Amino acid sequence: MNFTHSKGASADAFAQHPGYRRMFAEGHLTLGIFLPLRFYRGDMAVLRGQAQLVSDIDRLDFAAVWARDVPLYDPSFGDAGQVFDPFTYLAYLAAHSRKLALATGSAIFTLRHPIDLAKAAASVDCLSGGRLVLGIASGDRPVEFPAYGQEHERRGERFAQSVDYFRRLLGSQQAPIHSPLGRLEGARLLPSPVTGSIPLLVTGSSRQPLQWLGEQADGWITYPEATHDSLGPRRLGEKIRAWRALIPGAGFRPHVTNEWIDLDENPNFPRTPLQGGYVLRTGRNGLIELLQQWREAGVNHAALGMQMARRPPQQIIQELAEEVLPLFPSLNGPEPCAQDW
Numbered sequence: 231m232n233f234t235h236s237k238g239a240s241a242d243a244f245a246q247h248p249g250y251r252r253m254f255a256e257g258h259l260t261l262g263i264f265l266p267l268r269f270y271r272g273d274m275a276v277l278r279g280q281a282q283l284v285s286d287i288d289r290l291d292f293a294a295v296w297a298r299d300v301p302l303y304d305p306s307f308g309d310a311g312q313v314f315d316p317f318t319y320l321a322y323l324a325a326h327s328r329k330l331a332l333a334t335g336s337a338i339f340t341l342r343h344p345i346d347l348a349k350a351a352a353s354v355d356c357l358s359g360g361r362l363v364l365g366i367a368s369g370d371r372p373v374e375f376p377a378y379g380q381e382h383e384r385r386g387e388r389f390a391q392s393v394d395y396f397r398r399l400l401g402s403q404q405a406p407i408h409s410p411l412g413r414l415e416g417a418r419l420l421p422s423p424v425t426g427s428i429p430l431l432v433t434g435s436s437r438q439p440l441q442w443l444g445e446q447a448d449g450w451i452t453y454p455e456a457t458h459d460s461l462g463p464r465r466l467g468e469k470i471r472a473w474r475a476l477i478p479g480a481g482f483r484p485h486v487t488n489e490w491i492d493l494d495e496n497p498n499f500p501r502t503p504l505q506g507g508y509v510l511r512t513g514r515n516g517l518i519e520l521l522q523q524w525r526e527a528g529v530n531h532a533a534l535g536m537q538m539a540r541r542p543p544q545q546i547i548q549e550l551a552e553e554v555l556p557l558f559p560s561l562n563g564p565e566p567c568a569q570d571w
Contacts, residue, residue: 238446239427240481247425249331249361251563253293254449254484259525261550261558262294263287264335264488264535265319267543270310277313281326283543288327290551293560294363295323296335296488296533304373317350324358329566332358335488335533336365336433336451340385341378344395344411345419351428352400352421359566360424365451365486366393367433386437393430393446400427424567431486444476449484449530457489457510457520458501467527474528487524488533491517493546497553509538514553521558532558 244250253260267283268276284295297319300311312319320332332354339347355362368389369375375382388411395409399419407414431449432438443450450473456462470485477483492504492511499513501520512520521532536546 237478238430238448238483240477240479240483242481243427244425244429244448246564247360247427247429248564248566249294249333249358249363250429252329252331252361252560253333253363254530255561256482256530257525258561259521259529259558260293260531260560261521261555262296262331262333262531262533263292263547264296264490264533264537265298266312266537269537270313274313281323283547284323284330285326286544287547288330290547290555291560292330292551292555293531294331294333294533295327296333296365297323298335299337299367300371301338301341302371302374302377304371307371307373317354320362321354321357324354324361324569328569329560330361331363332361333363333431333533334365336367336431338369338374339366339392339396339436340369340380340388341374344392344399345414347392348396348399348419351396352419352423355423355428356421357569357571359569360564361566362423363429363431365431365433366436368436389436390438390442390446396430402426431484440473441476444473445478447483449486451486451488454487454489454524456503456507458503458507460523463520463523463527466524466529470528484530485528486531486533487529488535489520490535490538491546492539493517493536493541493549495541505538514549518554518557521554525558 266277267280297316298311299316303310316334368385372382391411395411398407404418429448431451432443432447433451455465490509492509494511494513497513497515501512501516504511536543539546
């Protein structure tokens with residue numbers, strides 16, 4: 231039985247959402263910064279001062295910062311992600327910023343109950359004045375699932391159920407919820423999101439067919455394909471067009487991609503793949519060319535990570551702000567609501 235009844239929403243549904251409107255508009259590409267700014271190798275000291283740099287990112291007018299969700303560190307996987315819980319950390323960063331959209335990349339919707347996810351998400355949204363944008367995923371680290379008492383191979387089914395339950399919890403109609411994940415009657419979730427809803431951007435397939443992604447996702451996050459030449463952006467464009475062809479009513483919904491960059495001091499350094507293509511070393515001119523190709527392919531937001539870069543993060547952030555961001559400016563939209571909790 232298919233328990234997923236709620237549908238994804240077009241941009242009109244988020245017309246008053248400060249975070250969404252800062253990041254997304256048809257035909258435009260904006261820039262965000264992926265956290266952490268330095269790779270965790272067993273010493274938490276690499277994260278010191280990051281919140282101050284996020285304040286700088288906000289002041290310099292980037293569109294968003296992204297926090298990853300890695301519940302358990304698997305040394306064999308080799309990447310601890312953001313380390314901090316994403317909702318806790320984004321609430322902390324909300325107090326260190328005023329305009330930035332705060333995005334998860336991506337919250338694992340299979341491992342936590344949707345009530346807990348909705349409670350945390352709505353709280354961050356209220357504390358930030360309506361700036362939360364949720365990237366969501368089914369999870370990719372097998373070691374985490376038995377720790378939560380779940381079966382890794384059933385994550386796709388639970389993901390779809392969680393999305394439906396989450397949307398019903400935050401919906402305007404306080405109807406009973408009957409789901410394989412629980413039955414809710416005679417109670418409701420507080421707080422409510424600032425603008426009544428929180429956009430859900432699905433990451434990859436999350437074990438769902440493309441038809442489901444077209445109907446259910448408020449936006450789509452995918453890996454970028456190859457980034458060192460023009461073939462990757464062309465393949466990415468084909469993927470985006472195939473997804474958008476399945477959106478009901480052909481309404482606009484945003485696409486997001488990301489890349490870990492090692493920004494070279496030489497602005498003309500050619501786009502060069504490192505670590506099997508996981509990292510792109512490039513000068514700013516090569517990065518600008520890539521971003522232009524992504525925009526032509528239909529990408530609406532690029533989240534740039536620098537945890538593998540050789541240069542200090544503040545240098546890279548400043549160069550991006552001065553030389554790249556003016557070509558891909560953040561969008562004007564509703565101001566965040568009062569954040570005086």
